[in-house]
Amino acid sequence: MQQDEFSDPFEVLESVELAVIVLKVGADGLPRYSAINSKAREFTEFEYKDFAGKTALELYGGATGRRALNLHLSVIESRQEATYDIVLPTEHKPKNLRTTLRPVFNDQGAVVYLVGSSADVTSEMERDEALELTKMALEKAEEASQAKERFLANMSHEIRTPMNGILGMCELLKETELNEQQALFANTIFNSANALLSVINDILDFSKIKADKISLHDAPFSLLDLVQDVGTLLWAKAAYKGIELRTDYPEEMPREFVGDASKVRQILMNLLGNAIKFTEQGNVTLRVSFNESEPGCPLRIQVSDTGIGIDKEQLSWIFSAFEQVNRQVTRVVEGTGLGLAITKALVERMGGQISVSSTPGQGTVFTVSLNVKPLEDGDPGKQAAVPFLQDNRKALRANSGTSALDLKPEELAGLRVLIAEDNKTNQLVLRKMLKSSGADLCFAENGQLAVDFYMSSPRDLILMDLSMPVLGGLEATRLIRAHEKASGLAECPIVAFTANAQPSDVEACLAAGMNDFLAKPFRKIELLARMIQHAKGGVSHWAGAPSE
Template sequence: MEKINILIVDDRPENIIALEALLQRNDINIISTTNPNEALRLSWEMDIAIAMIDVQMPEMDGFELVEILKSNPRTKEILIIFVTAISKETKYAVKGLSTGAVDYLYKPLDPYVTAAKVDSFIQFIRNQREVKKKNKELEAYQKELIKAKELAETGKRIKDNFLANMSHEIRTPINGIIGIAQLLKKTELTDEQREMVNLLEISSNSLLGVINDVLDLSKIESGKFKINRTATDIIKICESVVDLLRIPSIEKKLDLKLALDSELPKMILADSLRLNQILMNLIGNAIKFTHQGSVTLKVEILNRKGNNLQLRFSVADTGIGIAKENIDKIFETFEQADEQTTIKFGGTGLGLSIVKNLAKLKGGTLEVISEENIGSTFSFSNWYEVLKDADVPEKQLEEKLMPFKNLNILVAEDNPINKFLIIKILQNWEVQLEVVENGQQALDKLREKHYDLILMDTFMPVMNGLEAIRLIREGYAPGKENIPIITFSAAVLDTDKETAIAAGANDVISKPFEPAVLYKKIQEYTIG
């Protein structure tokens, strides 16, 4: 235990000796002096906690000594106890306490009262110092927390930038591959060539799915993921998922089955995109880990409450199964059942983590029953509102993409594959177009010629699309500040889209895109 320093100041040595004998104990150090000036020096140099000071002393009395101590920041915290043999009149006690003393004792001292009072002050000092120590620790901890928060925010910014850049760098070539595959399908092909183009599309979409998984996980973790419920044909969703995964199941000679409850409603209110994502992940996972036998998607009604149904989507397989000790592990990000699973089957280990998070966001529950070498059943349950015919918006007929008349478009795109793709698509719609490779060239062209619309890539050399848009809106090409501008972006984070709109873009199209989406946007901003 740390010893407490007590200073005794008295001009008579015999009084000091008597007081020392009275206070002697193992947890304190007693320092004494008969000289007030020496007392000031000791108080300045040593960590004095309590000072017991005589009132009447030559040269400097106790009151004057205490006033000096209390006026100095280094010594003002010392607890002062006056000890005196002069009159017990109240005015002296009041004067002593008003100078900053905590007590006023009269000689001859009662040994029990004096020891008890000093003991209480020692305990007070210990408590006070413990509080100061804790406060310093809290301050240090707070500084560490602030530093950790700043590091976390920096890390998040780095992560977001990395995801945005990764999204752009990988999605841009995928956009070209998917787009060219779509163009190839419209040409004269042999059956063998058509099959190869179909496989090319499947592979490209599979790669795109992995990228989307990473981005979705990032959005879920940052709380920016949104569930959008609309009228959904539940039977069609299930049939489409099974049809899409039919090819990999046939390749593995697996029986892919669909079992639908006969009382399923036609339409429900659901986020069809996310429900489709959950089912694709669960069925795709089941096919991946099943060597023989079957994979079955079963949809059944569990409960009814008024106009609401509780549906359970179960995906059962006859695959390798999961050991009990690994069942919780498979839902962790980038984790699989064991190291051998990754070696044998590959994959990112993101699928089930995303399914779990999506299920939670949608307000549903995800369960798994599995036995090694027998198979697994993953079940997702949730409540859905049943929609009557009157609640379902009429399905819009797919419009035929007719040629545009006298439409001039400026395209700013530096990627050669995407440039080729956009040119082919626009030429099919009989659009008159000019193509440049960066924002500065787009500005120069706009000054020279009239265009009805600009299609601007976001990331380009020399000058990027966002900078070019800002300059156009600020009047770089006089009289053309309000020309409609649609940006292409391979980044899919909401912040990237918000940044483009803030720069002055009218709309944003994410790569890869469907030609019909581009057609509709051009129509909206040029024809009205």
């Protein structure tokens, strides 16, 4: 656009909705403000006498004035329009203006005016800044969550490894000739270590729930077998206190359902364990019912007890974290106070509901309603519905009078076993636990040695730790499977044998080609049962995998 001269006082600019500025280029080549319309005066809070005849540097001064003047001069030099953002200092809140500045030429082609239109983008920039800050905060929160998850996994591993030594050696000690006092000491150590392990598991479960890391894995399962298994596991605990543990599963009720069996099991274990803990006499009863006409949650589970009960004012926080009923007895009753908080979170994650009613001194009833459907005859996977446990290993664990020797460790005689384990204490525990079995044991202190040993001398069974120097258990397993495939060898059973007890570890082991999973710390009876199972060519159902 070309123009010889503007008329003054540019009344036409006053009707323009945009903020408009006009600068006249003087004989010295400096652009000076000639006019700004009412919208621009509103933005800048200047009057005519404040800006007329001044350069940007004279008007604003400082860094803002220098930047604005340089931008004006660059448009004159380039002879092309330019768009830029600038922050104007005002008496109130600083304003972010986005200006498009155009040169105006005379007939000789010289730049005589600069005409700019500006928009207030303060709110837009504040919004973008807020979004960027939110994005950064979310990224930091995700990083913190991942760091927390790594920390918990590492701490779980570091705690479980020495716990395996404590529990393993204590169990071996209990099998020796002990006098009454020594047996008392050994049992106290063993029970205290198990209590510590329970606390560790509760904290890990609660941390995963808080981080929303709990996922559901629905599959066909036998609810009847699951209920019977939980009852068997807790029977000894109830009998020790002199109370009766009852389970009521109606004969006409469906037995097979589709859902996450490990979550249902954890809910039952938490509620029954909690009821036994707070009941000193009488009974604890587990009742299961199914009502197809009940919308949403047809499966109902009730756990009732004849224990101390819960005061009315305590019911409002009974499902809160780190709380226990009857605070005055918190030094008598062990536990983290996380069991009911974890149970409520699991029930709600499965789309169900949990409620509680209680009469102090008479007992408490917890009611869980779950949206778990029965397995129909025509459903895919009907044949896949199996008992939650494939054998009686956990029942044996629950029976305090059962010895590991009942599993006939002599069945392992001559079995060539490769054990990849870098911890010296755990190597000693394994040597002692398997001494009477007659198995041929070979130890490798890292994954690379395990691969080398297996390639030079094939084995019948491999117990593989995950976290080892030089080469980890997953990488070692992949190399062994690749060697077997290339050599045309049958696959050797590989049991993950590790303190990495997260569900993701189970999945990683299965994906790497392992056949089973044994989490540390373990009992001798578990180790022998698992080895005998694979020695007989048994198919693992991952019954020993930890629940989420």
